[in-house]
Amino acid sequence: MTGAEPGAGAGSGPGTAGGTRIRTRARTGPASRLAAAAQAVDTPGIVIAVSDRGRRTVHCGGSAPPPAVPRDRQRYEIGSASKTFTGLLLAELVRTGRLSYDEVAARYLAPGRAPEAARRNPATLRHLITHTAGLPALPADFYPQALRHWSTCPYGGYPAERVVAAFLRARPRHRPGSRWHYSNFGASVLGHTLAAATATPWEELITHHVLSPLGLTGTRLHPEGTGAGVTATGTIGPGTEGPGSDAPGHRPNGITPVPGLVMGGFQPAGAVRATPGDLLTYLEAHLDPSGSPLETALQSVLSPVLRRGLGHRHTHTLTWFQHPSPQGPLYFHAGATTGQQAFLGFRPATHTAVVAVATRRIRLRDTFVATAYALLSEDPG
Template structure:
């Protein structure tokens, strides 16, 4: 993604004008761009769909893979409590009756799952045919925890853990049952009590809410609504739903960890873990992608479900965070590159 220079965002009005312009450029039924700069928030909404009874900024949006950042923050929180360590073997936190016939499966640690270095495919092999034949249906919904663990046992890792990077929803999903078993608490409740509640994220959940509370995506025709995405046992990989203001609160916690109850874990997830792609490649923290930016690195993650897209990014040096969400018609939506470029521009202005 290429960054570009823009005029100075010295005033609230100038920033709001820029956000309004970006919202108008995006081809999406609903769009929200939300910025926090040293604790001051600016939120602009728009889109091609008609206004709903619930304001766009009050709806909860499906965050898709952004959910992984919440799961890994939970991992570091449980590590801080002494319930586990990041370098525990995954097998140590799975049912002892689960037989793992492949040798490399035994070397996978929780850190490997968090950093996408476990050697597991993007999704279980059994999900590939359904993903091709039914692009608007969630195959994850048919995967309960038992089936997820059985799929792990049956999967031969592509390479020894820690030797290569390869993005994996499969690996991130396994954090769910592992963390739940370590704490003896179901994953949704565990995330709620250890992460969401301490950070005051009252508009964030792992499941759909009452009618009118959640944003709705559409098929490519722009008229046929899509059902809420059911992630089944893949909750840790992609089930979080959040309002834009809760997303800003989440970013503000990362920008100012000392002002939260999770100071240590929030700092821990920002520590670089690996670099890939040579000199022009990218660095990864325990859960965030990290790219160079004016004044210091910016950290970000994106996510998508069948009808929605989301982006969260922050630039600690300037105290800037950007949350962006959109519903979409089919797969046409440039929300993520637009949000990335906007965050870079804000970082450049704020250095």
């Protein structure tokens, strides 16, 4: 999983790939612009979906033959963009009064020795979701068991209990709240803390408090046929239920298939897989929270909470990266798994949202994120 910002690589910037400007804007209609954007990405399958003041335009493409289930009806792994769902869950639990952002996670994860555990690691729920808990990207003992399965299923052999145990052993690398370091470890610990604090499994929490209220019936938390999913009624059901089917992922060569990613104890950091339509519905709720069952929580995740980097140019909300633009701030999060990539972004000032998903993990000269970011940032005039 990755949550790197567009342009995070050396020599690149937002809207670029390997230093080359990606141009998607043309004096044509939205469908033509999406088609041009899709052609800029070399991948077996791609879906780019845009919501412009509630009007949706979707383009499907890719080098592989059209599948039996249309690409825009399939579910895609969104990797680290899943953290926005876990962050929204935290905001909703805080709204209901069940938790507060400044509670120390260790108190819930080690109730029998809470004072000692809290002294050892005083990271709060806010620190965990904002990547300021002083934790590494992954636990040190994660890598030995994951290397053998790195290109297929690195997370499946590391269960939730082991994530929690690693956190309780860890000492922060720096004082929580003082530095930013992107961490799948921290986001996963947050999910397990929410589960411990409410005595409810994370899957049930995310389904009841986020997926069901937003009507995300094409969203699941497991690969197809391997576990529970969200049924048409919004409840957790068998793995074969729910609309759509899982899109196949591929290795960087774009040919070798990759099995659906099993997240093990890292579900809260990267387990969500959803249809492009569901992802647009999710972003549209952020564009206009008023009247949503999650109105207050949605509004709270739009507020900046920290700045980092040279000159504090990088702004973050509770769950989203935020960049300025002449038409108002952009909010976005990218994600990648062993065989797929995703980009979610929206701009409230222009009432636009962009979802892009691809069935290949592109590691070199990645035009995917840059292309999707350019669509989001283009002048709507």
